[in-house]
Amino acid sequence: MAILEVKNIEKNFDNTKVLKDVSFSLEEGNALAIIGSSGSGKTTLLRCLNFLEKPDKGVISVKGETLFDASIPATMRDKDLRTKRLHFGMVFQSFNLFPQYTALENVTLAEKLFAQERPDFRQRKKEILDEINEHGNALLKQMGLEERKDHYPHQLSGGQQQRVAIARALALKPDILCFDEPTSALDPELTGEVLKVIRGLAEQKTTMIIVTHEMAFARDVSDQLIFMDDGVIVEQGDPRQVIDNPREERTKQFLTRYTQG
Secondary structure (H helix, E strand, O other), rough: OEEEEEEEEEEEEEEEEEEEEEEEEEOOEEEEEEEOOOOOOOHEEEEHHHHOOOOOOEEEEEEOOEEOOOOOOOOOOOOHHHHHHHEEEEEEEOOOOOOOOHHHHHHHHHHHHHHHOOOOOOHHHHHHHHHHHHHHHHHHHOOHHHHHHHOOOHHOHHHHHHHHHHHHHHOOOOOOEEOOOOOOOOHHHHHHHHHHHHHHHHHHHOEEEEEEOOOOHHHHHHHHOEEEEEEEEEEEOOOHHHOOOOOHHHHHHHHHHHHHH
C-alpha cells in the first residue's frame, strides 16, 4: 500500500492554472525525484502537500488517511493544518534557520514547543528536554555536524546550514521528507556534501520527495521520477528509463535543453 496518494490535484492563482490534474503515489521507503523547468509547478506541488497552499481540487492521503479532499469541507479546516503538516518534513531552497539560535536549538525548537503541550511536561520538564536535546544531538551527528552544535547560522557554511535544516525537518519524525531544490542556494563545492546526506537517507529507506535539477543524482538515487511541465505530469517511471530513454517529446526537449545548457 502506498504511503502517499495524490489524486487529481489542481491549483490556480487567480486565472493561472499552476497544477492541472496531478496524480501519483509513493511507496514507503522510496525516494521520488521531480524534475522540470522553472514554472512547471514543482514547488507549488510540494507546498500543496505540506498545506502551505490549499489545492482547489483533488485528494491527498497519507497511510490511508484522507488529509485533504476538496469535496469535503471538513478536511479543509485551518485549525487542523498544524497536525497535517507533521506528516511532511520540509527542506526549502533557502535554509530558513533562526539566526538567534544555535544549530542544536534550531533542530530542537519545534520538538520543545510541542513537548510543552504534553500533560506530563511540568512534572518531567528536565527529563523531557534532555531527551529532546539528545535526539537533536543524534541528528546533528548523523549530518556530520556534531562539533558544530553550538554554532550560530552565521558561523556555518551554506552546506552546513542546509544540513542543519535537514536535521530540523527530521526532528519531528515525519512520514515523508520533502526537498525543494535543496542545493540551488549553494556554491558548487558545497552541493556535494548535501547530496551525500540525501543519498545516505535514501540508503536508509527514508521516504522522500526531492525536487531537484541534479539530473545524475535523481537518476542514481531515486526509485521513481516525475517530469513536470506546465503544471502537468508529462512522464513518470523508473529514473534511468525516463532520463536516458524518455518516451515523451516534451521530456526529450527538456533534457536536451538541460544537457546543452
